[in-house]
Amino acid sequence: MQIIPLFVAIPLGVAFFIPMVARKRPRVADTLANLTTLALFLMAISVIGKNGVYWMGGWGPFKHVPLGINLVLDGVSVFMLITIALISFLVTIYSIQYMDKFTAKARFYALFLLMLAGMNGVALTGDLFNLYVFLEIASIASYALVAFGCEHEELEASFKYLVLGSVGSTLILFGVAITYAMTGNLNMAQVSSIIGGELKPIHLFVVALFISGFGLKAALIPFHAWLPDAHPSAPAPISAMLSGVLIKTIGVYAMARVMFNVIGITPLTSYVLMVLGTVSMVVGVLLAMGQDDIKRFLAYSSISQVGYVVLAVGIGTRFAIAAGLFHLINHAVFKSLLFLNSGAIEYATGTRDLNKMGRLREKMPVTSTTSFIGSMAIAGIPPFSGFWSKLFIIIAAVQAERYGFAAWAAGVSVLTLAAFMRLQRRAFFGERHEAYDSAKEVPGTMQASMVGLAILCIVMGFLWLPQARETFLIPAAKVLQEGLNYASNILGM
Amino acid sequence: MADKGMTPIVKTITGWVKGFIMLFGIYIVLYGHLTPGGGFAGGVILAMVFVLLTLAYGREEALRRFRIGVASELDSIGALMFLVIAILGIAGTLGGKFFTNYIAKANPGTPFELFSAGIIPLCNIAIALKVASSLFLVFILLVLMRVIHDPREKA
Numbered sequence: 001m002q003i004i005p006l007f008v009a010i011p012l013g014v015a016f017f018i019p020m021v022a023r024k025r026p027r028v029a030d031t032l033a034n035l036t037t038l039a040l041f042l043m044a045i046s047v048i049g050k051n052g053v054y055w056m057g058g059w060g061p062f063k064h065v066p067l068g069i070n071l072v073l074d075g076v077s078v079f080m081l082i083t084i085a086l087i088s089f090l091v092t093i094y095s096i097q098y099m100d101k102f103t104a105k106a107r108f109y110a111l112f113l114l115m116l117a118g119m120n121g122v123a124l125t126g127d128l129f130n131l132y133v134f135l136e137i138a139s140i141a142s143y144a145l146v147a148f149g150c151e152h153e154e155l156e157a158s159f160k161y162l163v164l165g166s167v168g169s170t171l172i173l174f175g176v177a178i179t180y181a182m183t184g185n186l187n188m189a190q191v192s193s194i195i196g197g198e199l200k201p202i203h204l205f206v207v208a209l210f211i212s213g214f215g216l217k218a219a220l221i222p223f224h225a226w227l228p229d230a231h232p233s234a235p236a237p238i239s240a241m242l243s244g245v246l247i248k249t250i251g252v253y254a255m256a257r258v259m260f261n262v263i264g265i266t267p268l269t270s271y272v273l274m275v276l277g278t279v280s281m282v283v284g285v286l287l288a289m290g291q292d293d294i295k296r297f298l299a300y301s302s303i304s305q306v307g308y309v310v311l312a313v314g315i316g317t318r319f320a321i322a323a324g325l326f327h328l329i330n331h332a333v334f335k336s337l338l339f340l341n342s343g344a345i346e347y348a349t350g351t352r353d354l355n356k357m358g359r360l361r362e363k364m365p366v367t368s369t370t371s372f373i374g375s376m377a378i379a380g381i382p383p384f385s386g387f388w389s390k391l392f393i394i395i396a397a398v399q400a401e402r403y404g405f406a407a408w409a410a411g412v413s414v415l416t417l418a419a420f421m422r423l424q425r426r427a428f429f430g431e432r433h434e435a436y437d438s439a440k441e442v443p444g445t446m447q448a449s450m451v452g453l454a455i456l457c458i459v460m461g462f463l464w465l466p467q468a469r470e471t472f473l474i475p476a477a478k479v480l481q482e483g484l485n486y487a488s489n490i491l492g493m
Numbered sequence: 494m495a496d497k498g499m500t501p502i503v504k505t506i507t508g509w510v511k512g513f514i515m516l517f518g519i520y521i522v523l524y525g526h527l528t529p530g531g532g533f534a535g536g537v538i539l540a541m542v543f544v545l546l547t548l549a550y551g552r553e554e555a556l557r558r559f560r561i562g563v564a565s566e567l568d569s570i571g572a573l574m575f576l577v578i579a580i581l582g583i584a585g586t587l588g589g590k591f592f593t594n595y596i597a598k599a600n601p602g603t604p605f606e607l608f609s610a611g612i613i614p615l616c617n618i619a620i621a622l623k624v625a626s627s628l629f630l631v632f633i634l635l636v637l638m639r640v641i642h643d644p645r646e647k648a
Contacts, residue, residue, distance in 0.1 A: 002583050005591035009580055016572040019565065057582065057592040 001052035003043055004071050007081060007120040008134075010043075011036060015113035019106050026105040030096045033109040037089040040116070044085040047078055049471050053126070053490050064491045066187040072126035072490060075475030076325075080123035080253050082472075083329045086456075087244045087336050088116055094340050094449035095237045097442075098347060102235065108148060115141035115241065119249045126490060128176045128186045128262070135172065135217070135250045139165050142246055146234045157226075157233035164226040168216030175209035178202065179262075188262045193487035197264035207269055210258050211276070218251020220310060221280040224303050228287075231302065232295035232352070236343020239295060243302040244336035248328055252306060256313050256321075261479070261486035265316055273314030278408050281307030285415045289422075292354045294342045297423060298335065304412060305331045305378065311405060312393045313480070320396035322469070322477035327389035330460055334377040334386060337453035341371040344442045344450065345427065349435035354426045356435045361428040363439040366447045368428045370454040375424055377457040379417035385460035392464070497551030507549040515542050518625075525617040526610040532620025539621060540628035552636050561633065564626040571623030578612050578619065 014036045022029035052073045055061070059068025092112070099105050118138025125131050143165065147158035180186055182202060183194040195203065212223065219227035227247070231239050259265055259273070284304030291297035309331070312324025344367045345360065346352050361368040377384035380391075390413050397406035441447070462468060479486065498504060518538035525531030547555040582593035597611025607614075 002589075002591075005579075005583075009576055009591070013573060013576045013580075016569040016576075020569045020573075054591070056590065057594060058590040 001050070001054055001073065003047065004052060004054040004073050004124060005056070007040065007043065007124060008071075008117050010040065011113040011117040011120065015110045015117060018113070019110050022106045022109075026100070029106045029109050033113065034089075034092050034096070036113060037085065037092045037116070040120070041085040041089045044078070044081040047073060047081070049475070050078070051075075061491050066185075066190050066491065069130060070126040070187065070189075070490070071124045072188075073124065074489070075477070075479040076253070076257065077123050079325055079329070079472065079476040080249055081120060083332050084116065084119050084123065084245050084249060086329075087332050088112075088241065090449045090452050091237045091240050091244075091336065091340070093452075094240075094343075094446050096445045098237060098343060098446055099235065101347075102148065108145075108235075111141045111145050111148075112238070112241070115145065115246070119245060122249050122254055126188050128179060128188055128191065128258075131188075131254060131258075132169070132173055132176055135254065136169055138246060138250055139169060139217070142238075142242060145238045146230045146242075148235055148238065149233070154233040157229035161226045161230035164216060164223075168213045168223070171209050171213030171216070175206050175213060178206050178209070182206075188257075189487040189490035192262045192264070192484050193491070195263060197484055199264070199266055203263060204268075207259070207263060210255065210263075211269075211272060214251050214255035214258070215276065216251075218247050218255065218306055218310070219280075219303055220251075220276045220306065221283045221303060224280070224284070227303060228296050228299045231299040231339075232293060236295075236339055236346065239298075239343070240336035240339040243299065243339055244332040247302065247306060248309070248332065252309050252313065252328065255310075256480055260481070260483050264484050270314050270316050274311050274402070274405055277307045277309070277311030277314055278405055279307070280304065281311060281412045282408060285412050285419060288419050289415070294345065294352050294354055294357075294423065294427065295339065296352075297354070297419070298338050298342060301378065301416065301419065302331075302335055304416065305335065308390065308393055308409065308412075311409065312396060315396055315400045315402060315405075316481070317396060317400055318474070318477050318481040320393070320400060321480050322473045323389060323392035323396045325476050326463060326473055327386075327393060329463070330377070330385040330389045330457075333453055333456045333460060334374045334384075337370060337374040337450060337457060338378065340446070340450050340453065341367050341374065344446055345435075345439075347442050347446070348439045350438070351435050354423070356433045357427045358430045358433040359428070359436055360439050363436065364428075364441050366441055366450065370450040371428065372424060373454040373457050375420040379420045380413045381417070383458070383461060385457050385463075388461045388464055497553065499549050503549050507545055511542050511545065514545070515539060518542065518621075522617050522621040523607070523614065526613045527605060527607070532617035533624050535617070536621040536624025537628060539625035540632070543629045544632050547633065547636060552633065556633065559629060561630065564630050564633075567622050567626040568630065571619050571621070571626065574622065575616055575619035578615055582612075 014032055018029050018032055022032065050073060054071040056069045099108055115138050118134045118141060121134030122131060122138060125134055143158055143162045146161055147154050179191055183191045185191050216223040231242050234242060259269055281304050284300050284307055288297050288300035288304065291300060309324045309328045312320045312327065348364060377386040380387045394406045394409050397409060463472060518535045521530035521538055522532055522535030525535060543555050543559050579592045582591055582595055594611040602609035
């Protein structure tokens with residue numbers, strides 16, 4: 001399994017290579033970045049269904065005690081790698097023409113690939129401190145990317161994001177430090193076998209630190225204040241990456257991995273996750289309702305949708321986790337699509353204000369159609385992908401006899417539909433406004449990327465078919481649901 | 494040139510010590526695997542030479558000796574060098590794993606001598622390049638940013 005470290009090494013290497021060779025040649029930067037994300041996507045496809053532990057430098061475990069640092073490829077890692085690679089590939093295609101209006105394209109791709117390396121690292125690592133390091137790589141690259149336009153609003157948003165993101169990282173680092181003090185070890189598998197599911201008060205403190213830290217990264221309410229500023233300020237491809245993948249990888253995935261596989265899930269933790277998920281779900285969509293800035297609206301809606309994933313993961317049955325992960329990848333696809341649509345509108349009309357749009361459907365047919373598909377998918381209209389994942393989350397909640405949570409999930413789905421109908425009416429249907437005259441359809445690669453994502457919104461529902469489910473979603477859910485067996489799987493005990 | 498920077502005393506002393514500081518930085522890097530220190534610490538000392546030059550002679554002098562473009566290239570080269578050393582470990586005959594210490598496996602050397610720890614000194618050199626150039630860049634960019642917003646400099 002020599003391919004495992006390359007998931008981190010390739011984007012990291014190209015990230016430093018691009019500024020050297022392509023600073024004055026934007027097309028070279030485009031080509032290199034697109035080839036890299038394509039290669040990562042193909043590599044991610046090639047590891048579906050495979051498992052492996054990679055010991056760095058050949059320092060394997062000695063009598064079941066780990067000596068070195070390891071990378072772990074298992075069901076959830078593969079799932080995250082695919083999600084990251086899929087979205088980043090389509091987003092780099094979109095960036096080719098969208099980013100032409102910015103200078104310094106080489107730097108954009110360098111930061112983008114650095115963020116990608118960080119996220120792949122988070123998905124693969126088997127070491128708590130490495131988790132923190134990769135998380136910081138991804139976060140710091142994203143702080144810079146949010147400020148990429150260098151306007152007043154962007155710098156302010158980036159600063160807010162930087163401060164709150166650093167608070168989150170510090171909480172996580174505290175958690176890691178206390179874990180190290182308790183167990184004398186940082187290897188996730190070893191820590192997990194030492195704690196062994198017995199939670200003392202100090203462990204509960206660690207759980208609280210990790211939930212707040214990763215909650216800040218995942219922008220769960222009440223830790224969400226930075227997201228509605230940071231995500232709209234970034235260039236559209238980056239908004240798509242941040243909302244589509246970053247908050248899930250370094251927030252939800254990392255939290256689930258630590259809670260389930262390292263510390264061990266307890267009824268209390270599980271209940272806290274469900275409550276946090278439900279609060280985010282409800283408050284997020286209510287806050288989204290009143291927004292006039294299209295990207296701010298989408299950002300609030302991301303908070304709400306991530307709430308669904310956290311709720312499902314919190315329920316903790318294998319079916320619920322699989323449904324949650326299904327919603328995670330679906331949301332990555334349709335939220336990226338919607339952010340790319342908003343970027344297309346901004347590209348064509350120069351505004352993000354819903355009050356200035358209207359009837360853009362006539363001028364921008366591709367953007368309008370794909371945005372309609374994305375909206376229907378996120379609102380949970382059959383047969384689009386979002387319908388299936390929300391349905392399975394609700395069924396899972398009912399099966400686990402969490403009727404209240406199921407009712408909230410169903411209710412929020414209706415509110416989401418209302419919110420997105422409002423978006424569609426004001427942007428693409430309804431009355432003409434000043435943005436109408438200047439609007440025209442966006443260039444080819446941007447269209448191609450949006451169409452690709454829209455097609456995925458329709459076909460992703462098939463992931464739940466037994467064949468696909470058994471190779472992709474269920475193995476991922478199984479790793480989390482089996483919890484502390486993680487240790488014996490890795491150390492071979 | 495004459496009216497920039499600090500007094501002639503500081504300038505003269507800086508001129509005398511800058512070479513020694515740099516030599517000390519290089520020593521810390523090259524002996525990183527034997528004594529306390531290493532790529533990061535040595536890199537910081539190397540960057541401090543140019544920080545000292547900026548403080549004593551003004552930023553033009555420091556930028557004349559270490560241009561931003563060069564620093565930026567070295568920054569990337571350091572990172573790439575580190576990565577290439579690590580990736581070479583994967584190549585079959587050399588060991589077979591990412592970050593395998595293939596030089597030490599083929600030729601262990603005598604412990605506590607300069608040529609002994611395989612790829613570790615090479616990694617230290619790569620880290621030193623990266624740290625020295627990026628720390629200098631961070632410092633010089635903060636200096637330049639201050640100047641842009643300083644109304645006295647507009648004239």
